[in-house]
Amino acid sequence: MVFKGIATIGKSTMGWFYGFKLHIIINDKGELLDFVITQANVDDRTSLNEENFLKKIFCSLYVDKGYLSKELAALLFDQGLHLVTGLGIT
Numbered sequence: 001m002v003f004k005g006i007a008t009i010g011k012s013t014m015g016w017f018y019g020f021k022l023h024i025i026i027n028d029k030g031e032l033l034d035f036v037i038t039q040a041n042v043d044d045r046t047s048l049n050e051e052n053f054l055k056k057i058f059c060s061l062y063v064d065k066g067y068l069s070k071e072l073a074a075l076l077f078d079q080g081l082h083l084v085t086g087l088g089i090t
Contacts, residue, residue: 003019003020006039007019007020007039007040008039008040008041008042009040009041010039010040010041010042011040012040012066013064013065013066017040018040019040020037020038020039020040021037021038021039021040021042021044021047022035022036022037023035023036023037023038023044023047023048023053025053025056025057033056034053034056036053044063044064044066044067045066045067045069045072048067048072054079057076057081058080058081059081059082060081060082060083060084061076061081061082061083061084062084062085063083063084063085064085064086065085065086067083067085068083068085
């Protein structure tokens with residue numbers, strides 16, 4: 001295996017998988033602004049805790065339910081950002 005010892009087993013909103021997660025920030029024109037790759041067993045919200053990653057987000061953050069937490073919603077709200085999920089806006 002190419003990624004033996006690096007890739008991990010993790011669970012996403014779609015179920016269990018082996019590999020990595022790609023977290024990307026794109027603007028309203030579809031242009032790539034930034035990305036972070038994490039192992040499968042890393043909590044989705046940890047990528048947002050990186051200072052430089054959050055600085056590139058403005059207005060709204062569209063995420064799946066793996067990113068949801070009261071703490072994250074409060075942090076983003078304090079920075080003037082809206083957390084948008086399939087469940088609505090928080």
